[in-house]
Amino acid sequence: MNQKPRFKIVTLGCRTNQYESQAYHDQLSALGYVSAEGDEVADVCIVNTCTVTESADKGSRQEIKQLAKRNPGSRLVVTGCFAERQPDLIRQMEGVTDVISNKDKENLLKIVYPEEEWPEFSIQHFEAHTRAFVKVQDGCNSYCTYCIIPYVRGRSRSRSKDEILREIEGLIAQGYKEIVLTGINIGDFDGGVQEGETPVRLADLIRAVDPMPGLHRLRVSSIDPDEVDDNLADAILNGKRTCPSMHIVLQSGSNVILKRMNRKYTRQIFTDTVERLKAANPDFSFTTDVIVGFPGETDVDHQETLDIMRQVRFAKVHMFPFSARPRTRAAIMPNQVPQEIIQERKQEVLRLAEQESYNLRSSYVGRTMEILTESRDASSGRIGGHTSNFLQVWIDDSSLIPNQLVKIKCVENQANGLLGIYDANSDR
Numbered sequence: 001m002n003q004k005p006r007f008k009i010v011t012l013g014c015r016t017n018q019y020e021s022q023a024y025h026d027q028l029s030a031l032g033y034v035s036a037e038g039d040e041v042a043d044v045c046i047v048n049t050c051t052v053t054e055s056a057d058k059g060s061r062q063e064i065k066q067l068a069k070r071n072p073g074s075r076l077v078v079t080g081c082f083a084e085r086q087p088d089l090i091r092q093m094e095g096v097t098d099v100i101s102n103k104d105k106e107n108l109l110k111i112v113y114p115e116e117e118w119p120e121f122s123i124q125h126f127e128a129h130t131r132a133f134v135k136v137q138d139g140c141n142s143y144c145t146y147c148i149i150p151y152v153r154g155r156s157r158s159r160s161k162d163e164i165l166r167e168i169e170g171l172i173a174q175g176y177k178e179i180v181l182t183g184i185n186i187g188d189f190d191g192g193v194q195e196g197e198t199p200v201r202l203a204d205l206i207r208a209v210d211p212m213p214g215l216h217r218l219r220v221s222s223i224d225p226d227e228v229d230d231n232l233a234d235a236i237l238n239g240k241r242t243c244p245s246m247h248i249v250l251q252s253g254s255n256v257i258l259k260r261m262n263r264k265y266t267r268q269i270f271t272d273t274v275e276r277l278k279a280a281n282p283d284f285s286f287t288t289d290v291i292v293g294f295p296g297e298t299d300v301d302h303q304e305t306l307d308i309m310r311q312v313r314f315a316k317v318h319m320f321p322f323s324a325r326p327r328t329r330a331a332i333m334p335n336q337v338p339q340e341i342i343q344e345r346k347q348e349v350l351r352l353a354e355q356e357s358y359n360l361r362s363s364y365v366g367r368t369m370e371i372l373t374e375s376r377d378a379s380s381g382r383i384g385g386h387t388s389n390f391l392q393v394w395i396d397d398s399s400l401i402p403n404q405l406v407k408i409k410c411v412e413n414q415a416n417g418l419l420g421i422y423d424a425n426s427d428r
Helices: 015-030 054-070 081-085 087-091 102-112 149-153 161-173 202-209 230-238 255-261 267-280 299-312 339-362
Strands: 006-011 044-049 075-080 096-099 131-138 178-183 217-223 242-248 285-292 316-321 368-376 383-387 392-395 405-414 417-422
Touching (some): 006 015, 015 044, 015 102, 015 131, 044 054, 044 081, 054 075, 054 081, 075 102, 081 102, 081 149, 161 178, 202 230, 230 242, 267 299, 285 299, 285 339, 299 339, 368 392
Parallel strands (some): 006 044, 075 096, 131 178, 178 217, 217 242, 242 285, 285 316, 392 417
Antiparallel strands (some): 368 383, 383 392, 405 417
């Protein structure tokens, strides 16, 4: 009996990359390929790279080298943003057979194996997750002074609403209870309409997805505060299944730094957006991104960021030390912040983020909340999950399995999340 061909896919970076890698997984599986396990040598390896920071570049190079070493003779295909920025460097790396640009990402397997009849580039399920990310938009037109993404992802472009709805219907049919709408700059979503046609805004898409039969939760991925207009806020707040939680990007609490970053909002717009949503639903929670050590950032600028973190009390903060990216304006700005100061500010942000997240969770001790179970921690045996407003909860209950919606009572706050008690009678 002939052994089925095997594949390995390594994904770095954003949720959009995760979505694209899952599409490759589904395409390969549809043609009889199987995922290589453990030390099995794969026939084809795909690395979906990231270049958002210098650390991301390093991680991408390491993954390519490791796959080449452990899978001698395999077809080693490299794509993603680092491959877009440094294609010649990657082509010279040992073992690399193909470098595919971002504009050709959706046709990657057709380019590498043109003799095969490949299925549509879309996802049928999301490996190892109870929630599924659905890419609705790609590219960015903003050109923030620190960001390489518009250069490697291209201009903003959107999928059609009908195509997105068909994909979500398929995921719900596969049993996924939670859908996350994601993209590089999701606030630019326009439904892929042609010039002169009426755009389909993100709020319209949310209103179309929210009532879909079988869906239990809908989340909206990263968005800028100035893009949360009244129409979008209404769609999120009044949706029956749209979660009261958003990832709204801060980057800095200083108006001076925001202007240097070429961000289109102020700290006041950010806090007004948060307060408007919290006023409508006190349980509304927020996650965010913060960059520390941007060129010219003073101690006062840094303190303004910490002040907003205290004011908002984020459920989670993704912290990025400034990393100069080639071709960006910030890379050549004066007053670059010394690395030792960046490291000090990084630690301050991390400590405060952890403390404020803990404080936020503490306010829910004693509350009964609904969570979607996700995976079991190997060391503690607890099963984890998130509330609709994205608070981490752990439960000591061997009867629970992933992808269940259950009600729990939050009884204790720990460093890594709330501890909850499940009572089967509460779900009846």
